[in-house]
């Protein structure tokens with residue numbers, strides 16, 4: 274999928290960051306905090322992971338539903354991805370346990386947290402801003418109100434192993450609305466990512482202070498998005514890592530290994546002349562194609578969950 278983004282669609286991924294922090298990227302463990310408003314934000318995240326050599330050890334706090342997505346979900350299970358049900362009563366122990374397993378992870382990893390918990394929609398935004406108002410917090414224009422518990426439990430469990438929080442804010446040039454189908458159709462997008470490295474020591478230990486710290490971080494992220502909307506770029510210098518050939522080589526290798534025998538099999542089936550065999554092959558191919566379309570649907574915001582709509586409490590103090 275990274276090869277599809279970088280080499281097939283030719284999407285440009287530009288990084289805005291401090292040159293002093295740049296050499297540390299990929300050479301330390303980090304907690305990445307990213308906004309969640311685009312259907313391919315996870316894919317842009319993977320692309321940056323690839324460019325800094327941490328794609329294989331990229332982690333995320335993902336909703337449990339994604340564990341059942343064929344291939345990708347199974348792969349995540351084996352990669353020690355942390356899953357949550359977005360029900361704190363159940364997540365508080367399971368998430369902490371999974372995070373503990375990362376303590377002795379043998380490679381540098383990035384642990385991604387979408388603190389908004391769900392993708393941005395105008396309706397979810399309106400409801401979350403009512404919650405913000407109830408809590409006496411400032412309004413956000415470009416983000417949902419962050420959920421603080423997952424962040425707190427992550428910081429608590431990764432302190433000592435992770436060195437920093439990478440506050441990452443993603444946007445697309447010219448008001449592009451990127452989609453995975455667009456990528457697969459070869460459409461080129463222009464992603465801009467602004468990253469600030471914040472040492473983990475500066476995140477408070479106390480739960481209430483940590484939550485307040487995260488709310489302040491999202492207010493700052495909102496001001497960066499505002500800057501981007503007004504000027505077309507993020508503050509700070511561009512330090513973009515170049516595209517590397519590995520994802521393309523990997524894709525070409527596996528395509529040869531898989532597609533050659535599949536092609537032979539298909540040719541044999543067609544030359545068998547049996548109507549039953551050809552019909553069965555047609556049914557299998559259609560089912561696989563429908564399965565892939567369903568998987569792509571998992572990335573589509575208008576097919577997203579109701580999380581953040583129906584769980585909104587009326588009383589928030």
Ligand SMILES: CC/C=C\C/C=C\C/C=C\C/C=C\C/C=C\C/C=C\CCC(=O)SCCNC(=O)CCNC(=O)[C@H](O)C(C)(C)COP(=O)(O)OP(=O)(O)OC[C@H]1O[C@@H](n2cnc3c(N)ncnc32)[C@H](O)[C@@H]1OP(=O)(O)O
Pocket residue numbers: 298305307315316317318319321322331332333334335336339357358359360361362364368383384385386387388389390391400401404417418419420421422423424439441468581582584585586589
């Ligand atoms: C140099 C380059 C740098 C960076 C490159 C960038 C990235 C690369 C990095 C890594 C890539 C790795 C992988 C990427 C690949 C794939 C990723 C794909 C998908 C996964 C994404 C997801 O699945 S997101 C969904 C799951 N994740 C989360 O939900 C995380 C955030 N959530 C939390 O932390 C939650 O607290 C929780 C899940 C732990 C628990 O959920 P619960 O609902 O029970 O939450 P809370 O108890 O927190 O909720 C109650 C509190 O929330 C308030 N509330 C209620 N309603 C709302 C509302 N509508 N909006 C906001 N707030 C609300 C309520 O008042 C409660 O408040 P309290 O004050 O009492 O806490």
Ligand SMILES: CCCCCCCCCCCCCCCCCC(=O)OC[C@@H](O)COP(=O)(O)O
Pocket residue numbers: 274277312315336339342345387390391392565568569571572576577578579580
């Ligand atoms: C050459 C390559 C060809 C590949 C073709 C196959 C494509 C298959 C694509 C499958 C992709 C599945 C990965 C799903 C990742 C979705 C991440 C995501 O964004 O999840 C949403 C959650 O965060 C929040 O959910 P909501 O509460 O908003 O609902």
